[in-house]
Structure formats: C-alpha cells, structure tokens
Amino acid sequence: QSALTQPASVSGSPGQSITISCTGTSSDVGSYNLVSWYQQHPGKVPKLLIYEVNKRPSGVSSHFSGSKSGNTASLTISGLQTEDEADYYCCSYAGSNTLFGGGTKLTVL
Amino acid sequence: QVQLVQSGAEVKKPGSSVKVSCKPSGGTLSIYTISWVRQAPGHGLEWMGRLIPTLELANYAQKFQGRVTITADRSTSTDFMELSSLTSEDTAVYYCATESPATATFDNWGQGSLVTVSS
Numbered sequence: 001q002s003a004l005t006q007p008a009s010v011s012g013s014p015g016q017s018i019t020i021s022c023t024g025t026s027s028d029v030g031s032y033n034l035v036s037w038y039q040q041h042p043g044k045v046p047k048l049l050i051y052e053v054n055k056r057p058s059g060v061s062s063h064f065s066g067s068k069s070g071n072t073a074s075l076t077i078s079g080l081q082t083e084d085e086a087d088y089y090c091c092s093y094a095g096s097n098t099l100f101g102g103g104t105k106l107t108v109l
Numbered sequence: 110q111v112q113l114v115q116s117g118a119e120v121k122k123p124g125s126s127v128k129v130s131c132k133p134s135g136g137t138l139s140i141y142t143i144s145w146v147r148q149a150p151g152h153g154l155e156w157m158g159r160l161i162p163t164l165e166l167a168n169y170a171q172k173f174q175g176r177v178t179i180t181a182d183r184s185t186s187t188d189f190m191e192l193s194s195l196t197s198e199d200t201a202v203y204y205c206a207t208e209s210p211a212t213a214t215f216d217n218w219g220q221g222s223l224v225t226v227s228s
Contacts, residue, residue: 003153034213038154045204045218046154052212089154093213096168098144103153 004101011107022090030071034093113219126193131205149201
C-alpha cells in the first residue's frame with residue numbers, strides 16, 4: 001500500500017490559520033475513523049496531536065483540530081505560533097497495516 | 110506513561126542484518142503492542158510492523174515482508190526488531206513505540222536508534 005498523500009510544505013504568518021490535507025483511499029482513511037496526526041520538531045521524537053480524526057490528547061493545545069471527509073483527513077492549526085513550525089504527519093489504521101503520510105513542513109513566516 | 114529505551118547506534122555492512130532492542134525504563138512491555146517506525150535522513154515516518162503480545166502475533170508492512178522480524182523476550186521484557194539484507198536505503202533512525210489498539214495511536218516513543226549501512 002502507498003503512503004498517504006500530504007502537501008510537501010505549507011506556510012503561514014503568526015496568527016493565521018492553515019490546513020494540511022491527508023488523502024488516502026477507501027481502504028484506509030475512508031474506512032476507519034482512526035486517523036491521527038503527529039508533530040515533529042527537528043531532531044525530536046514525534047508527538048501525538050490528534051487521534052480518532054478530531055480528538056486531542058490531554059495537554060495538546062486547542063488551536064490544533066482535525067476533521068475528515070471521505071478519503072481525506074485534514075489538520076487545521078488556528079492562530080499560528082512560531083513554535084508550530086515543524087513537520088506534520090498524518091497516520092491511518094488500515095486493517096493489519098498502518099500508513100503514514102509523507103509529511104508536511106510548516107513554515108511560520 | 111512508560112519510557113522506552115532503545116539500543117545504541119550501529120554501523121552495518123550491506124547484506125548484513127541489524128537487531129534493535131526496545132525496553133521500558135520501568136515496568137513491563139508485555140501488556141503493550143509495540144510498533145516499529147523508521148525515518149530515513151530527511152525523509153518521513155514509515156511504519157514497519159507491530160507485535161501484539163496478547164495474540165503473540167506480528168503484523169508487517171508489505172514493503173518489509175520477509176526481511177523484518179519483530180519478537181519479544183518476556184524474561185527480560187525487551188522487544189526486538191531485526192532487519193536483514195541491509196542496503197544503503199535502510200540507513201535510518203529506527204523507533205519503537207507503544208501502540209494503543211483502541212485508537213491506533215503511537216503514544217510513547219523510544220529515543221530512536223540510528224542504523225547506518227555503509228561499506
């Protein structure tokens with residue numbers, strides 16, 4: 001199975017909102033509400049931001065939100081902050097398999 | 110939260126195998142599903158496989174089928190990921206992570222083990 005499709009990069013200014021898309025197929029994103037998002041700063045371990053499409057773990061800021069429509073999931077970051085500059089990965093359960101997106105580099109201008 | 114401690118960096122020759130270990134700093138891994146995820150330099154995350162302890166079952170990503178083996182030693186509460194027939198494309202940081210079956214999320218990550226494949 002192929003990786004999920006994400007834009008390679010997105011950018012925004014502090015205070016703006018951005019959305020990162022994650023496109024899969026009817027066998028993964030479209031079949032399960034088990035889409036998660038991870039944030040990774042350079043040289044650091046990935047951190048869970050969103051799980052089950054739109055739920056936030058304890059301690060994750062409410063300016064991160066998730067959604068899904070059909071085979072495409074999305075991560076929205078509202079009120080961009082400089083510390084949000086990082087790589088973002090979507091992830092979907094796919095039966096006995098698990099798929100990651102290729103990652104999106106967020107630049108806060 | 111469980112802290113996972115992985116084995117150190119390794120340098121391997123093409124064609125050889127590498128075995129990376131993952132152990133909790135306290136407690137036991139026997140109750141956790143452990144997944145292995147790798148990240149090549151400058152590249153994204155790639156799921157390799159998981160070991161489900163309650164079923165003693167391993168799932169592997171199709172890409173790695175036949176080349177990866179994930180096992181556990183319950184006596185030492187240590188999980189292992191062995192990758193064979195290494196090429197330079199296997200140069201990456203290899204992470205173990207606890208996986209929550211209900212949410213399919215990777216909640217606790219090891220620090221990563223750098224494997225460099227070079228002649």
